[in-house]
Amino acid sequence: MSTAIPKTTFSFFKKLEKNNNRDWFNDHKPEFKDIEKEVKACYAELMEKMRSHDDIESMKMFRIYRDVRFSKNKAPYKTHFGGSFKRATARLRGGYYLHLQPGGSFIATGFWDPDKEDLFRIRKEFETDDEEIRSILANKKFKDVWGGFVGDTVKTAPKGFSKEHPAIDLIKRKQFIFTKEFTDKEVLSSDFLDVVNNAFKLVRPYLDFMSDVLTTDLNGVSLIKD
Numbered sequence: 588m589s590t591a592i593p594k595t596t597f598s599f600f601k602k603l604e605k606n607n608n609r610d611w612f613n614d615h616k617p618e619f620k621d622i623e624k625e626v627k628a629c630y631a632e633l634m635e636k637m638r639s640h641d642d643i644e645s646m647k648m649f650r651i652y653r654d655v656r657f658s659k660n661k662a663p664y665k666t667h668f669g670g671s672f673k674r675a676t677a678r679l680r681g682g683y684y685l686h687l688q689p690g691g692s693f694i695a696t697g698f699w700d701p702d703k704e705d706l707f708r709i710r711k712e713f714e715t716d717d718e719e720i721r722s723i724l725a726n727k728k729f730k731d732v733w734g735g736f737v738g739d740t741v742k743t744a745p746k747g748f749s750k751e752h753p754a755i756d757l758i759k760r761k762q763f764i765f766t767k768e769f770t771d772k773e774v775l776s777s778d779f780l781d782v783v784n785n786a787f788k789l790v791r792p793y794l795d796f797m798s799d800v801l802t803t804d805l806n807g808v809s810l811i812k813d
Contacts, residue, residue: 589778590628592687600667633685633780633784637784641679644676646671678811680698681696690771697794699762708800709763709801733786733789740761743759744759
């Protein structure tokens with residue numbers, strides 16, 4: 588039986604959204620710390636579940652304090668919990684993310700912001716052969732949970748690639764991520780962590796494929812120095 592996300596999580600964030608200031612937060616900080624401790628235990632439990640099907644090195648739950656230095660929104664506190672799960676070793680690329688917010692909870696996985704070299708390598712892979720990635724994306728179980736790619740694309744073909752290429756829909760992508768949204772009721776259900784874990788388990792073939800791409804050259808030679 589999984590630990591359930593405490594119902595107080597969303598009720599607290601709803602109150603914080605209406606009172607997003609330091610005085611109110613400091614008055615309610617003990618309440619927040621209790622909730623944070625319970626939620627962090629849920630993230631840790633999810634990490635242990637994920638370790639049954641992937642090599643997860645660590646979990647990081649992000650702080651509630653917002654960096655307002657370069658933001659027009661000067662509210663000092665986030666009204667959500669967010670946490671990421673890092674895959675271990677240089678051979679395992681990609682990651683997982685869990686976001687808990689009233690009316691806006693979701694999970695995400697994949698490659699948020701590939702650097703210039705990784706992005707070029709991924710595009711060259713799809714230019715050379717897009718059969719394997721399309722097979723992964725077309726898997727019914729995977730598609731039923733994750734749908735298709737989301738994220739940014741370029742408007743036309745990237746420099747050096749033909750806009751007539753059959754895989755141009757993949758080549759134009761700048762991000763290679765998947766997301767799945769949840770209602771508040773789903774998040775607070777007793778089996779939520781199991782549902783999330785099963786969704787993450789389904790994405791393993793995609794992450795492993797992309798890891799192979801990003802750790803080899805186009806001839807399949809490993810780029811990792813043992």
